[in-house]
Amino acid sequence: MVLNRTNLGNGAIKKITEKIERIAPILEGVYGHPTYHPHAQEDPLDELIRTILSQNTTDANTHLAWSRLKRRWPTWEGLWVEGGAVSLQDAIKPGGLSAIKAERIINILGELMEREGKLSLDILREMDDEGAIAYLISFKGVGLKTAYCVLAFSLGRDLLPVDTHILRLSRRLGFLPERTTMDEAHIILNRATPSGMALSFHMNLIAHGREVCSARNPHCMRCPLTVECLYYSGEVVV
Numbered sequence: 259m260v261l262n263r264t265n266l267g268n269g270a271i272k273k274i275t276e277k278i279e280r281i282a283p284i285l286e287g288v289y290g291h292p293t294y295h296p297h298a299q300e301d302p303l304d305e306l307i308r309t310i311l312s313q314n315t316t317d318a319n320t321h322l323a324w325s326r327l328k329r330r331w332p333t334w335e336g337l338w339v340e341g342g343a344v345s346l347q348d349a350i351k352p353g354g355l356s357a358i359k360a361e362r363i364i365n366i367l368g369e370l371m372e373r374e375g376k377l378s379l380d381i382l383r384e385m386d387d388e389g390a391i392a393y394l395i396s397f398k399g400v401g402l403k404t405a406y407c408v409l410a411f412s413l414g415r416d417l418l419p420v421d422t423h424i425l426r427l428s429r430r431l432g433f434l435p436e437r438t439t440m441d442e443a444h445i446i447l448n449r450a451t452p453s454g455m456a457l458s459f460h461m462n463l464i465a466h467g468r469e470v471c472s473a474r475n476p477h478c479m480r481c482p483l484t485v486e487c488l489y490y491s492g493e494v495v496v
Contacts (some may be wrong), residue, residue, distance in 0.1 A: 266446055266449075271446070271449050271450050274433050274434075274446065274447075274450035275450045275451070275452060277431070277432065277433060277486065278433065278450060278451055278452065278455070278459065279452060280486065281431065281483060281486055282455055282458065282459050282462070284482050284483060285459070285462035285463070285465075285466060285483075286458060286462060287482075288462075288466070288482060289461070289462045289465045289466070290462075291458050292457055292458050292461045292462070293457070293458070294457075295410070295411045295457060295461070300411065300412045301379075301412065302379040302380070302382050302383075302408050302409075302412040302413060303334060303370075303377065303378060303379045304412070305407065305408045305411050305412035306366070306379060306394070306400070306404065306408050307327075307334075307363055307366075308320070308324055309403075309404045309407045309408065310359055310362055310363060310366075310399070310400075310404065311323045311324055311327075311350060311353045311359060312353075313355070313359070314354060314355055315353050315354045315355075319352050319353050319354060320353055322352040322353070323349070323350040323351070323352045323353030323356075324350075324353075326349045326350065326352065327346070327349045327350055330345075330349050331349075334367060334377040335377055337367070338367050338368075338371070338377060341364075342364065343357075343360045343361050343364045344360075346360040346363060346364060347359075347360035362398070362399040365397075365398055365399065366397050366398075366399070366400070369397055369398070370397075379408070381393070382394070382408070382409070382413060383413065387409060387415055387417060390405070390409055390413075390415075391405045391406070391409065394408060394409075401440075401441070402420075402440070402441050402444045403419050403420060403421065403440065403444065406418070406419035406420070406444060406448075407419045410456065410457065410460070416453060416454060416456050416457075417448060417456055418444075418447050418448050418451050418456040418457075418459060418460045419444070419460060420440060420443045420444050420447060421464065422467075422473075423463060423464045423466075423467025423468065423471075424443070424447070424460065424463045424464060424467065425438070425440055425443050426467060426471070426473060426496065427463050427466060427467050427471050428443060428447060428463075429489075429494060429496045430471065430487055430488060430489035430490075430494060430496060431483065431486055431487055431488065431489075432486070432487075432488045432493075432494075433446070433447065433450070434446060434447070436494050436495075436496050466481075466483075471483075476489070478490050
């Protein structure tokens with residue numbers, strides 16, 4: 259099953275959970291306790307396309323690309339009828355990789371019309387997490403991270419999307435083995451994160467990755483997590 263496929267047993271997951279329970283309050287002491295996401299209650303199709311636009315670019319570039327897209331086509335029906343991959347590519351150019359993203363978005367809209375007869379992902383509201391994730395990743399170009407973002411941020415599901423910051427910190431802190439893939443990380447961390455903690459833990463790990471635990475030259479001397487960190491102790495080198 260999508261949400262349960264991992265080689266780690268319950269004992270290993272329990273140890274990760276215990277470590278998360280020690281670390282999450284420390285991060286909340288530094289960055290706060292987020293209880294909502296900026297895109298909370300957004301239409302799930304909006305969140306899907308916004309997440310695609312956010313791939314391999316900055317938040318500022320994502321916002322600019324999104325604003326240009328929605329200003330040109332306020333509705334997805336308008337884009338589907340009046341637009342096309344070439345026109346969309348021009349609109350979302352500030353976000354980078356515009357040709358790839360435009361083709362991906364147009365293909366998703368086409369698949370959605372074929373399946374549902376309308377440009378809506380409201381069907382997700384009726385599905386459990388497992389079914390909704392399986393449905394989303396069945397679209398070409400939609401991976402686990404994108405699926406988790408849609409469910410967590412637009413539908414308020416208690417799920418933890420994993421980005422590059424979270425993957426890096428999770429390896430350094432010992433939540434995950436060094437060679438854990440992004441997909442494996444989604445499965446493991448979502449099994450291990452205690453109920454109700456996913457949103458706060460997700461946002462605070464990202465904040466810590468941006469501000470302190472950078473990919474190169476992390477600021478270990480001002481990190482409050484060194485006692486838990488395998489990278490700091492020299493046990494891992496990622």
